[in-house]
Amino acid sequence: MSGTAPKGQRTIVILGLPNTGKSQLFGRLTGAYSLTANYPRTTIEEKRVTCRINQESFEVIDTPELHCLYIHSEEELVVRDLLYRERPDILIQVINATQLKQSLTLTSDLLDLGIPLVVCLNVMDEAKKKGMRISSRSLEEKLGVPVVETIATEGSGIRELRQALGRARPGNCFGRYGETVEKSISDLALALDKTVPYPRKTAALLLLGDPFIRDFVMAGTPDHARDLLDSRILAERRNMDGKITHDFLDLRNSWVDEIAAAVLRKSAPVEHSFAERFAHLSRHPVYGIPILILFLALVFFMVVYVAEFVESGFQIFVANPVIGLVSKLLPAGFWHDFLVGQYGLVTLGIFNALGTVLPILATFFLVLSFFEDIGYITNLCVLTRRVFSKLGLSGKSITSLILSFGCKTVATLSTRGLTSFKEKFIANFLIAFAIPCGTKLALLIAVLGRIGLIAFVITFGALILCFFGVGLVLNKILKEDAVTDFIQELPTARLPNLRALLVKAGYRIAWFLKESIPIYILAAAAIFVLDRTGVLNGVATVFAPVAVGWLGLPRDVVDVLLLCFAQNGAGAGHLLKTRVISGLYTPNQIIVSAVLVTTFIPCVAHLGVLRKEMGAKAAAVMIVCIMLSALVLSGIVHHVVAFLLGGR
Amino acid sequence: MANIESDEYLEHLWSMAESGTDAESVDELASRVHIRFDIGVLKLMREKNLLELREGDTRVAMTPEGKEYARQLVRQHRLAERLIHDMLGVKSEQFENAACEFEHVVAPELVDSICILLGHPRECPHGKPIPRGKCCEKNLRLIECAPLPLTSLKTSDQGRVAFVRCDRDDQMHRLDGLHIRPGAEIKLHQTFPTYVIECEGALVALEEKIAAQIHVWPSGGNPDK
Numbered sequence: 001m002s003g004t005a006p007k008g009q010r011t012i013v014i015l016g017l018p019n020t021g022k023s024q025l026f027g028r029l030t031g032a033y034s035l036t037a038n039y040p041r042t043t044i045e046e047k048r049v050t051c052r053i054n055q056e057s058f059e060v061i062d063t064p065e066l067h068c069l070y071i072h073s074e075e076e077l078v079v080r081d082l083l084y085r086e087r088p089d090i091l092i093q094v095i096n097a098t099q100l101k102q103s104l105t106l107t108s109d110l111l112d113l114g115i116p117l118v119v120c121l122n123v124m125d126e127a128k129k130k131g132m133r134i135s136s137r138s139l140e141e142k143l144g145v146p147v148v149e150t151i152a153t154e155g156s157g158i159r160e161l162r163q164a165l166g167r168a169r170p171g172n173c174f175g176r177y178g179e180t181v182e183k184s185i186s187d188l189a190l191a192l193d194k195t196v197p198y199p200r201k202t203a204a205l206l207l208l209g210d211p212f213i214r215d216f217v218m219a220g221t222p223d224h225a226r227d228l229l230d231s232r233i234l235a236e237r238r239n240m241d242g243k244i245t246h247d248f249l250d251l252r253n254s255w256v257d258e259i260a261a262a263v264l265r266k267s268a269p270v271e272h273s274f275a276e277r278f279a280h281l282s283r284h285p286v287y288g289i290p291i292l293i294l295f296l297a298l299v300f301f302m303v304v305y306v307a308e309f310v311e312s313g314f315q316i317f318v319a320n321p322v323i324g325l326v327s328k329l330l331p332a333g334f335w336h337d338f339l340v341g342q343y344g345l346v347t348l349g350i351f352n353a354l355g356t357v358l359p360i361l362a363t364f365f366l367v368l369s370f371f372e373d374i375g376y377i378t379n380l381c382v383l384t385r386r387v388f389s390k391l392g393l394s395g396k397s398i399t400s401l402i403l404s405f406g407c408k409t410v411a412t413l414s415t416r417g418l419t420s421f422k423e424k425f426i427a428n429f430l431i432a433f434a435i436p437c438g439t440k441l442a443l444l445i446a447v448l449g450r451i452g453l454i455a456f457v458i459t460f461g462a463l464i465l466c467f468f469g470v471g472l473v474l475n476k477i478l479k480e481d482a483v484t485d486f487i488q489e490l491p492t493a494r495l496p497n498l499r500a501l502l503v504k505a506g507y508r509i510a511w512f513l514k515e516s517i518p519i520y521i522l523a524a525a526a527i528f529v530l531d532r533t534g535v536l537n538g539v540a541t542v543f544a545p546v547a548v549g550w551l552g553l554p555r556d557v558v559d560v561l562l563l564c565f566a567q568n569g570a571g572a573g574h575l576l577k578t579r580v581i582s583g584l585y586t587p588n589q590i591i592v593s594a595v596l597v598t599t600f601i602p603c604v605a606h607l608g609v610l611r612k613e614m615g616a617k618a619a620a621v622m623i624v625c626i627m628l629s630a631l632v633l634s635g636i637v638h639h640v641v642a643f644l645l646g647g648r
Numbered sequence: 649m650a651n652i653e654s655d656e657y658l659e660h661l662w663s664m665a666e667s668g669t670d671a672e673s674v675d676e677l678a679s680r681v682h683i684r685f686d687i688g689v690l691k692l693m694r695e696k697n698l699l700e701l702r703e704g705d706t707r708v709a710m711t712p713e714g715k716e717y718a719r720q721l722v723r724q725h726r727l728a729e730r731l732i733h734d735m736l737g738v739k740s741e742q743f744e745n746a747a748c749e750f751e752h753v754v755a756p757e758l759v760d761s762i763c764i765l766l767g768h769p770r771e772c773p774h775g776k777p778i779p780r781g782k783c784c785e786k787n788l789r790l791i792e793c794a795p796l797p798l799t800s801l802k803t804s805d806q807g808r809v810a811f812v813r814c815d816r817d818d819q820m821h822r823l824d825g826l827h828i829r830p831g832a833e834i835k836l837h838q839t840f841p842t843y844v845i846e847c848e849g850a851l852v853a854l855e856e857k858i859a860a861q862i863h864v865w866p867s868g869g870n871p872d873k
């Protein structure tokens with residue numbers, strides 16, 4: 001019955017509320033690393049691993065957040081679809097022990113499905129600190145399913161969890177609605193097509209008016225039965241006149257309260273930890289701003305100075321000897337240029353990736369991981385939400401924007417959950433246009449850092465201005481459609497754990513190497529071919545009036561732009577190495593090229609996702625607008641800077 | 649306490665004591681109850697420690713617990729009468745029946761709010777005294793105890809959610825999933841630039857519009873101040 005797993009192999013699905021440690025638990029259980037962070041929605045697509053547990057081969061699936069089976073967002077829909085499509089054999093619900101009641105809401109829904117369940121009380125250490133004592137034994141009695149206490153970050157309780165999987169079973173029914181409602185549910189459940197899973201729960205969701213379940217059920221219903229079923233649902237809903245929503249919530253809430261009262265003991269509130277006080281300050285309208293500036297300064301310092309130090313080491317100890325060696329072995333000519341020439345595979349491909357981009361990225365990822373793990377990112381959302389709402393961005397899109405400082409492709413994927421087309425368009429436009437992705441950002445900081453803080457301030461000033469300008473304009477001209485509410489749970493503030501930080505940064509670097517090195521080499525080869533065949537020169541000639549006349553850049557800047565198209569970091573890295581370090585560009589040209597590189601064109605991977613999420617037409621409109629505005633903006637920056645710096 | 653019968657017996661025992669007739673006579677009680685009198689109910693109530701039976705089950709006396717419970721019931725009943733009579737304008741005998749129904753469905757925490765809403769009335773429409781509640785002793789004014797939108801609370805104020813006004817079902821499910829729902833204890837941490845509340849151990853950030861939909865009974869507000 002399971003979708004992709006071979007016959008006979010059972011599936012385990014890990015699910016739970018946001019930020020409860022699902023991915024960490026997944027990693028501990030399967031040995032596979034899954035990127036985690038201390039903010040909700042780190043996992044946006046399901047992740048599968050096959051592994052052996054208790055001498056049996058299982059497919060284990062890690063999922064995004066799920067609050068309850070009544071769906072609020074597309075990410076949650078991913079999880080519910082998974083439950084419906086694959087009908088997993090065992091569920092593991094991860095509960096953040098500090099937020100027991102919220103999790104029990106989901107538990108009630110899961111019990112209703114009748115799938116064998118194991119409940120995992122995670123973050124027990126923090127619950128203890130908060131003065132909460134939870135009796136897992138009485139919880140186990142109440143729910144009728146195994147309950148295991150774990151601390152996933154430390155890996156404790158995982159052995160018990162493995163054993164508990166053998167005891168997984170469908171739990172106690174969580175309760176019954178009033179007589180009329182029960183009758184409606186069972187009548188409707190009988191009327192559903194035999195292929196629809198979990199008939200009782202499905203019928204209840206249909207009656208509750210869940211917007212997504214209807215489509216699912218209809219898709220699995222034969223054509224001739226659809227109208228009948230539809231009118232039936234309508235009639236039952238009208239019959240109950242909204243009563244079911246209240247009935248349903250009341251029943252669930254009293255069940256949750258009863259269980260929480262039986263298993264939870266709270267002692268006097270403990271004093272707030274340092275991390276909590278700090279988190280509070282970091283979202284405070286007054287203290288939050290110096291903290292933000294301090295953190296930005298930290299990023300700047302790390303990326304410019306620390307990375308520069310590493311990079312110059314690489315240049316002296318690796319790059320120069322290798323180039324020297326190749327030059328000795330190969331006489332000047334085609335093969336020499338092919339390997340270590342201006343567009344050589346080794347110089348532009350491998351050294352650009354390893355020597356220039358990697359040290360910068362490594363430090364940047366380390367700092368980013370630090371921000372994530374202390375829970376700073378979400379607090380930053382809280383601090384800046386009002387500003388963003390002026391741009392037509394509410395709620396979830398802010399997280400997407402912040403994600404785009406990591407990787408734009410991921411950020412665009414995460415806008416899938418936005419219901420408003422307008423908001424989605426604005427968010428994606430800004431992501432594609434004005435925000436440099438992590439790789440670019442880090443490199444830009446490094447590029448600009450070479451000529452001092454003033455260049456950094458000018459460039460990012462220009463980017464921020466155009467970010468708000470574009471946002472305001474789009475918000476004005478696009479038609480309002482659906483509203484998205486800002487309701488966001490905040491992660492628990494934690495002190496960072498050095499080991500976890502290093503592991504995470506290491507994972508991201510490994511990901512970068514795996515994904516990017518081939519692209520760097522391919523791009524280098526492509527540019528080499530373009531250069532040799534004279535195409536590069538041709539493009540440069542066509543582009544020359546714009547580049548030289550309007551932007552004040554040398555005509556050969558096209559290679560940087562072409563590389564950007566291949567991979568965000570490649571172009572910026574090339575810019576840094578061949579133009580900035582070597583002192584070829586004036587400060588004005590560095591600033592203009594930095595702005596241009598950020599805004600001009602999204603990389604291939606991002607374009608692909610953009611087309612998928614927005615549709616080909618909207619994406620094409622967006623890209624044309626972006627390229628034109630980028631040229632206009634960069635030109636303006638050139639002229640303003642020329643005026644300010646007096647042509648230096 | 650689904651025991652409507654025992655509730656009625658207690659209420660009658662209370663009014664017998666009030667009217668000055670023989671307050672401990674089981675026969676008198678039997679003549680007052682509307683439904684068929686059943687001595688078994690009294691015995692069950694004795695097991696719950698609500699009353700004592702004496703002299704071969706002919707005499708009955710409420711325990712302190714029973715008295716307190718009866719007081720609450722009578723208070724609920726008479727406040728319900730006042731509410732239906734004064735505010736809803738039902739003047740016929742029907743209001744009596746409506747009040748009977750009403751007292752069984754109203755949550756205890758709502759009683760004080762109704763009392764405040766009516767301005768702490770002293771007597772029911774029949775002229776019988778309404779037992780006083782804590783709210784009357786403190787003579788709470790409307791402003792201090794009526795449900796307020798979250799937006800009119802100050803930072804670090806605490807309260808209990810009275811009701812949540814939602815425009816859409818999905819909003820209600822979302823807030824309910826976070827346990828922001830009637831009865832939940834919440835604490836306001838921050839109001840600007842975004843509302844941040846603590847609810848059941850979790851911090852939740854909300855935009856102002858949503859915060860305005862959540863109405864709470866502020867707690868810890870000292871009426872003397």
